[in-house]
Amino acid sequence: MAEDAGLRERLAALESRVxxxxxxxxxxxxxxxxxxxxxxxxxxxAAGLWDDDEVLESDLSHLQGPAAVAEMVxxxxxxxxxRQGCAxxxxxxxxxxxxxxxxAITYSQVYLHSENGYDVWRVSANQWECRRTAGGxxxxxxxxxxxxxxxxxxxILVGALDGP
Amino acid sequence: MAEDAGLRERLAALESRVxxxxxxxxxxxxxxxxxxxxxxxxxxxAAGLWDDDEVLESDLSHLQGPAAVAEMVxxxxxxxxxRQGCAxxxxxxxxxxxxxxxxAITYSQVYLHSENGYDVWRVSANQWECRRTAGGxxxxxxxxxxxxxxxxxxxILVGALDGP
Amino acid sequence: MAEDAGLRERLAALESRVxxxxxxxxxxxxxxxxxxxxxxxxxxxAAGLWDDDEVLESDLSHLQGPAAVAEMVxxxxxxxxxRQGCAxxxxxxxxxxxxxxxxAITYSQVYLHSENGYDVWRVSANQWECRRTAGGxxxxxxxxxxxxxxxxxxxILVGALDGP
Numbered sequence: 001m002a003e004d005a006g007l008r009e010r011l012a013a014l015e016s017r018v019x020x021x022x023x024x025x026x027x028x029x030x031x032x033x034x035x036x037x038x039x040x041x042x043x044x045x046a047a048g049l050w051d052d053d054e055v056l057e058s059d060l061s062h063l064q065g066p067a068a069v070a071e072m073v074x075x076x077x078x079x080x081x082x083r084q085g086c087a088x089x090x091x092x093x094x095x096x097x098x099x100x101x102x103x104a105i106t107y108s109q110v111y112l113h114s115e116n117g118y119d120v121w122r123v124s125a126n127q128w129e130c131r132r133t134a135g136g137x138x139x140x141x142x143x144x145x146x147x148x149x150x151x152x153x154x155x156i157l158v159g160a161l162d163g164p
Numbered sequence: 165m166a167e168d169a170g171l172r173e174r175l176a177a178l179e180s181r182v183x184x185x186x187x188x189x190x191x192x193x194x195x196x197x198x199x200x201x202x203x204x205x206x207x208x209x210a211a212g213l214w215d216d217d218e219v220l221e222s223d224l225s226h227l228q229g230p231a232a233v234a235e236m237v238x239x240x241x242x243x244x245x246x247r248q249g250c251a252x253x254x255x256x257x258x259x260x261x262x263x264x265x266x267x268a269i270t271y272s273q274v275y276l277h278s279e280n281g282y283d284v285w286r287v288s289a290n291q292w293e294c295r296r297t298a299g300g301x302x303x304x305x306x307x308x309x310x311x312x313x314x315x316x317x318x319x320i321l322v323g324a325l326d327g328p
Numbered sequence: 329m330a331e332d333a334g335l336r337e338r339l340a341a342l343e344s345r346v347x348x349x350x351x352x353x354x355x356x357x358x359x360x361x362x363x364x365x366x367x368x369x370x371x372x373x374a375a376g377l378w379d380d381d382e383v384l385e386s387d388l389s390h391l392q393g394p395a396a397v398a399e400m401v402x403x404x405x406x407x408x409x410x411r412q413g414c415a416x417x418x419x420x421x422x423x424x425x426x427x428x429x430x431x432a433i434t435y436s437q438v439y440l441h442s443e444n445g446y447d448v449w450r451v452s453a454n455q456w457e458c459r460r461t462a463g464g465x466x467x468x469x470x471x472x473x474x475x476x477x478x479x480x481x482x483x484i485l486v487g488a489l490d491g492p
Contacts, residue, residue: 004168004171007171007332007335007336007339008171010339010343011171011174011175011178011339014178014339014342014343014346015174015178017346017350018178018181018182018185018346021185021346021349021350021353022181022185024353025185025188028256029258029259032255032256032257032258032324033258033324033325035255035271035321036258036269036289036321036322036323036324036325037325039311039318039321040318040321040322040325041318042322042325045322045325082313083313084313085287085310085311085312085313085314086311087271087287087289087311089255089271089273090255090256091256091360091363091417091418092256092356092360092418092419092420092421093256093360094357094360094361094364095357105364107363107415107417109417109439109446111273111284111287111311113287113311113312113313116283117283117284117285117286118273118284118285118286118287119284119444119445120284120439120445120446120447120448121445121446122445122446123413123415123439123441123446125364125415136328147367147413147414147415147439147441148413148441149410149411149412149413149441150413154367154368154369157363157364157367157368158364158368158370158373159364160360160361160364161361161364161365161368161370161373164464168335171335172335175335175338175339175342178342179338179342182342182345182346182349185349186345186349189349189352192420193422193423196419196420196421196422196488197422197488197489199419199435199485200422200433200453200485200486200488200489201489203475203482203485204482204485204486204489205482206486206489209486209489246477247477248477249451249474249475249476249477249478250475251435251451251453251475253419253435253437254419254420255420256420257420275437275448275451275475277451277475277476277477280447281447281448281449281450282437282448282449282450282451283448284448300492
């Protein structure tokens with residue numbers, strides 16, 4: 001009996017640890033889908049990564065809600081980048097999962113096709129906030145700050161240094 | 165008795181979830197070994213990542229079978245890149261495991277050493293197909309399309325947007 | 329009874345596999361924190377990633393012990409990079425965990441803000457050695473070799489090709 005209870009407890013502990021690992025993988029997947037969505041002009045898929053009350057904030061734009069994300073992807077500015085050949089690449093994130101919320105800190109690089117190869121147009125610090133919903137993990141907030149010597153990206157990157 | 169059956173079922177479910185996570189890690193490892201193999205001219209190791217019926221397809225080459233991969237690594241073209249200093253870097257992939265098959269979508273960048281640092285020579289979309297074999301996961305297909313404004317890389321990248 | 333023993337064995341095997349996966353995630357986290365620490369001048373956090381007897385070795389420096397790491401982060405050289413805008417980005421590593429030790433092989437890129445976007449200043453091969461301590465995983469050694477056509481980075485990168 002006591003041993004059975006011990007097994008049950010160990011199993012429950014393990015289930016919770018496995019869920020944590022699965023959450024980690026789900027967050028990677030979510031963050032790594034952003035590039036493919038915006039670089040192919042897949043406005044519906046790009047919007048579908050976000051929860052309804054999301055905010056996407058950078059020096060280039062302030063987008064509230066999935067419809068605004070879709071509109072940005074379809075905008076002439078983004079379409080021009082796609083015609084030129086663009087790649088929005090995230091670095092492997094530092095992920096912190098806390099129950100039904102998670103944060104991922106990444107560097108992002110935007111490469112643009114040019115005459116002699118590729119230019120590195122933007123290198124930024126990114127804070128991605130995520131929420132577990134009935135339909136799986138969704139993005140709720142992204143703050144993007146260009147790394148140009150100003151302190152703004154630092155306030156994002158130090159978030160990767162918190163916690164154990 | 166009934167409780168024992170319950171424990172057994174939970175354990176089996178957990179074993180299957182852990183295998184899925186291990187597969188994910190194995191795919192990362194497989195895809196991330198390609199760069200070190202080709203950048204060091206390790207033709208045997210490069211060939212060993214692939215299953216016998218593999219196809220490696222890009223605008224630069226169409227390689228069928230591990231021997232063709234080894235030959236490409238030993239080719240004068242690849243050796244010249246290695247002498248110059250080259251780095252084939254994959255982005256963190258979007259991995260989808262389905263039983264004994266898996267797909268990983270990545271961006272790849274090829275950096276070449278130059279007078280004043282590094283040039284970004286190629287930025288591409290990559291579809292990696294993998295198979296579980298008796299010897300572990302192996303690559304069966306890679307399609308590589310340069311991101312230059314043409315639609316070819318888009319058909320690869322949208323593969324990262326499928327599924328849950 | 330025999331069945332109970334079977335359950336117990338399966339549970340123990342699973343616990344060990346989950347720990348291996350958690351170690352993998354911990355190593356990713358450790359390696360991916362280096363960039364945010366040095367790019368924000370967080371000398372304490374940068375030093376805190378390393379164990380007391382660590383060695384950090386590159387063509388630029390040879391640092392022994394966390395205090396030397398902190399000093400490097402606070403040095404005029406690093407501070408000048410930070411003022412210009414720098415991003416030390418690691419590729420997704422090839423991680424090998426062996427009990428209380430682990431190795432991660434990465435490519436690193438250092439981007440520097442410039443007039444027209446970003447220059448790729450350094451692309452290197454990195455070997456990170458890690459140790460499980462009472463306070464969690466810590467770095468014990470990093471060897472960084474610039475990829476410039478010389479054989480030094482190759483001896484690091486081939487480490488990613490060892491093992492299963």
